[in-house]
Amino acid sequence: MQIADQTVVTIDYTLTDTSGDELDSSREGGPLTYLHGAGNIIPGLERALAGHAAGDELSVTIPPEDAYGLPDDDLVQALPRSNFPPGEITVGSQFRADGPDGAQVVTVVAVDASSVTIDANHPLAGIALNFAVTVRDVRAATAEERRHGHVHGAGGAHE
Ligand code: ZN
Numbered sequence: 001m002q003i004a005d006q007t008v009v010t011i012d013y014t015l016t017d018t019s020g021d022e023l024d025s026s027r028e029g030g031p032l033t034y035l036h037g038a039g040n041i042i043p044g045l046e047r048a049l050a051g052h053a054a055g056d057e058l059s060v061t062i063p064p065e066d067a068y069g070l071p072d073d074d075l076v077q078a079l080p081r082s083n084f085p086p087g088e089i090t091v092g093s094q095f096r097a098d099g100p101d102g103a104q105v106v107t108v109v110a111v112d113a114s115s116v117t118i119d120a121n122h123p124l125a126g127i128a129l130n131f132a133v134t135v136r137d138v139r140a141a142t143a144e145e146r147r148h149g150h151v152h153g154a155g156g157a158h159e
Pocket of ligand 1: 150151
């Protein structure tokens with residue numbers, strides 16, 4: 001079966017940046033299973049996988065526009081130091097904050113006596129991504145999966 005909208009796809013992958021440094025891999029967490037055509041993975045990877053079948057291997061470079069987007073200056077904000085708990089805050093530390101789209105990871109990019117500057121861009125914003133992918137399985141989505149817009153069962157949303 002070929003990968004198309006309304007198929008459930010299982011892949012192994014290794015993600016590296018353009019310097020060849022590994023950012024993520026399915027080796028630790030196990031293969032990724034997703035519902036194709038539902039926006040569950042980054043658009044560039046979804047497009048590259050369309051038409052492939054189990055056993056196929058592909059390498060694809062995805063520009064930031066088709067991955068996690070370009071950094072947005074508006075997401076870098078200086079906040080009063082008093083908004084933060086007392087104690088040391090260091091550049092590079094990350095924490096979860098409530099944003100318009102739910103909890104997100106923000107990174108401290110500058111600290112001075114009166115303010116803390118945080119960057120709420122996705123950590124991979126602005127970065128081109130190299131994916132080496134092996135397609136493990138392709139099956140038709142169930143009616144319930146199509147309704148919910150995500151995969152059920154092993155690796156799925158309701159385990
Ligand atoms: Zn569901």
